[in-house]
Amino acid sequence: xxxxxxxxAHGGTQxxxxxxxxxxxxxxxxxxxxxxxxxxxxxxVLWYLSGLTCTHANVTDKGEFRAACAEAGIxxxxxxxxxxxxxxxxxPQGAWDFGLGAGFYVDATEExxxxxxxxxxxxxxxxxxxxxxxxxxxxxxRQSITGHSMGGHGALxxxxxxxxxxxxxxxxAPIVAPGQVPWGEKALGGxxxxxxxxxxxxxxxxxxxxxARVKEVLVDQGDADNFLAEQLRPELLARACADAGIDCTLxxxxxxxxxxxxxxxxxxxxxxxxxxRLKADR
Numbered sequence: 001x002x003x004x005x006x007x008x009a010h011g012g013t014q015x016x017x018x019x020x021x022x023x024x025x026x027x028x029x030x031x032x033x034x035x036x037x038x039x040x041x042x043x044x045v046l047w048y049l050s051g052l053t054c055t056h057a058n059v060t061d062k063g064e065f066r067a068a069c070a071e072a073g074i075x076x077x078x079x080x081x082x083x084x085x086x087x088x089x090x091x092p093q094g095a096w097d098f099g100l101g102a103g104f105y106v107d108a109t110e111e112x113x114x115x116x117x118x119x120x121x122x123x124x125x126x127x128x129x130x131x132x133x134x135x136x137x138x139x140x141x142r143q144s145i146t147g148h149s150m151g152g153h154g155a156l157x158x159x160x161x162x163x164x165x166x167x168x169x170x171x172x173a174p175i176v177a178p179g180q181v182p183w184g185e186k187a188l189g190g191x192x193x194x195x196x197x198x199x200x201x202x203x204x205x206x207x208x209x210x211x212a213r214v215k216e217v218l219v220d221q222g223d224a225d226n227f228l229a230e231q232l233r234p235e236l237l238a239r240a241c242a243d244a245g246i247d248c249t250l251x252x253x254x255x256x257x258x259x260x261x262x263x264x265x266x267x268x269x270x271x272x273x274x275x276x277r278l279k280a281d282r
Contacts, residue, residue, distance in 0.1 A: 001017050001018070001019045001130060001134050002017065002018050002019065003015060003016075003017055004016040004017060004018055004029065009033065009066045009070075010035070010036070010066045010067050010069075010070035011035070011036035011070055012033060012034050012035040012036045012037075012066070012069070012070050013033070013034045014031065014032075014033045014060070014066065015031065015032050015033075015034070016029065016030075016031045016056065016057075016060070017029070017030055017031070017032065017134075018030075019130060021083070021122055021126060022126065023118045023119075023121040023122040023125070023126045024083035024116050024117070024118050024119070024122055025083070025115060025116050026083040026084060026085045026088060026116060027084075027085060028079070028080055028083070028122065028127075029055070029056055029080055030056050030077065030078060030079045030080060030127065031056045031057070031059075031060040031077070031078045032075060032076070032077050032078075032131075032135065033060075033065070033066055033069055033075060033076040033077075034075050034135070034137060034138070035069050035070045035072075035073050035074060035075060036070055036073075037073070037137055041073075041137075042136075042137055042138060042139035043073055043074060043075040043137060043138055043139060044073075044074055044075065044138075044139050044142035044143065044144070044275075044278040044279070045074070045075045045076075045077060045131070045138050045139070045140055045142065045143045045144070046069070046074050046075065046076050046077070046143075046144050046145070046146065046271065046274050046278075047077050047078075047079075047123075047143065047144070047145040047146070047147075047155070048063070048065070048076060048077065048078045048145075048146055048147060048148075048151070049078075049079065049081075049105060049123065049145070049146075049147030049148075049150075049151030049152070049154040049155050049158075050078065050079075050080075050081050050147065050148060050150075050151045051081070051147070051148045051149030051150045051151045051152070052081070052096060052097055052101060052102050052149060052150045052183070053081075053096050053101045053102070054081050054101060054151075055080050055081065055101070056078045056079060056080050058260065059078050059148075059260075059263070060078055062260040062263075062264060063078075063260065063263060063264055063267055064264035064267050064268070065267050065268075065271060067268070068267065068268035068271035068272060069271055072271055072272060072275035073275075074271060074274065074275055074278065075135075075138050076271075077127075077131065079122070079123055079127055081101050081102065081103050081119070081150065081151070082099070082100055082101050082102060082103035082117065082119060083103070083116040083117060083118075083119075084100060087116075088100065088116050089112045089113060089116070097183050097186060097187070098186055098187055098190055102150065102187065103117055103119035104119070104150060104153070104154070104178070104184075104187040104188070104191060104202070105119045105120055105123055105150070105151075105153065105154030105157065105158065105202075106119065106120050106187075106188070106191050106192060106202045107119070107120045107121050108190075108191035108192065109191070109192055109193060109198075110190065110191060110192065110193050113190065113191050117191060119154075120158075120202075123154065123158065124158055124161070124162070128140065142167060142278045142279075143165055143166050143167065143278075144166055144167050144168040144169065144170075144274040144277060144278055145158060145159050145166050145168075145169050145170075146169065146170040146171060146172070146270055146274070147171055147172070147174065148171070148172040148173060148174075148263055149172070149173050149174065149175060149227075149232075149258065150175055150183070151171075151174075152171030152172060152173060152174020152175060152176075152219075153174055153175040153176070153178055153184075153204065155169055155170070155171050155174070156169060156171060156174055156176065156204035156217070156237075157201075157202055157203070157204050157207060159214050160204060160207045160208065160212035160213070160214055161201075161207075161212070163212075163213060163214050163215075166214075167274075167277045167278055167280075168215075168216070168218075168273070168274050168277040168278070169214055169217055169218075170217065170218035170219065170220075170270050170273060170274065171217070171218075171219050171220075172219075172220050172221075172262065172263050172266065172270075173220070173221050173222060173225055173227070173228075173232055173234075173258055173262070174204070174219060174232065174234070174237070175231060175232060176204050176205055176232065176233060176234055176236055176237035177203055177204065177205040177206070177233060177236045177237070178199070178202065178203050179196060179199045179200070179203045179205075179206055180203075180205070180233065180236065181230065181231045181232070181233060182230065182231065183231050184199075184203070188202055188203075204237060204240075205236050205237055205240045208237075208240040208241065208243075208244050208246065209240060209243075209244075213244065213246060214246060215246070215247065216246065216247035216248070216249070217237070217241060217246060217247070217248045217249070218249045218251075218270065218273055219234055219237065219248065219249065219250045219251065220251050220253055220262075220266045220269075220270070221234045221250065221251070221252055221253065222252075222253050222255070222256030222257050222258065222262045223252045223253065223254055223255070223256070224254075224255050224256055224257050225256070225257050225258045225262075226257065226258060227258055234250055235250075237250070238250045253265075253266065
């Protein structure tokens with residue numbers, strides 16, 4: 001692991017780091033905020049998965065999470081959204097909703113994507129192992145996860161696959177049912193192929209329908225989001241959770257759009273919500 005940069009913030013340290021990933025076969029960059037800690041103290045971890053077109057830098061620069069994380073004593077980790085670099089394929093038409101910046105947190109099975117687009121393995125396995133080895137001040141026995149849009153999809157699906165690892169999951173304007181919306185149909189079809197049954201393990205609503213469970217979910221969604229009706233459809237998640245007995249809090253926020261103005265407004269709420277669950281006895 002290489003340190004790209006560090007800066008003091010709210011009594012803690014905001015760092016950006018890079019490493020050579022075996023999952024993606026590329027150099028990957030991520031950010032970690034470590035809150036102020038007393039000697040011998042270890043911080044629980046909140047993962048944040050970003051949305052389409054983003055890198056680690058979007059939330060690191062605009063997410064306004066550090067004050068709340070410092071107050072709650074929570075570390076904040078933000079990976080990239082896709083592999084990057086020479087030889088990594090991109091959307092042939094140069095579209096922004098597939099390829100670079102749009103890994104959808106799946107392990108691609110189709111060519112030419114299968115070699116590098118392995119973001120599920122990277123976020124679910126490789127990067128957590130690196131965090132354990134390189135950040136001994138973090139307590140990875142206490143983890144939670146959140147994300148925005150495509151990253152909300154990633155957070156929900158990863159939490160549903162790993163209910164014993166993550167104490168809580170939340171999302172900002174998530175893509176809840178990629179198998180039923182244009183963004184997801186393009187991404188899952190491109191990365192996983194035409195067999196829609198293979199998509200179900202990468203679709204939060206389908207996973208819940210198929211028996212995956214978490215205790216509870218918190219979702220914030222702006223009602224002025226241009227993507228709400230066609231791409232996000234949070235009502236599908238609320239319905240699936242109700243049918244499955246999952247406690248889903250869906251907060252429709254009047255006048256808010258899909259941007260980081262929306263995310264930063266409610267970020268502290270999410271940090272505090274996760275903090276209560278990260279510090280509670282299990």
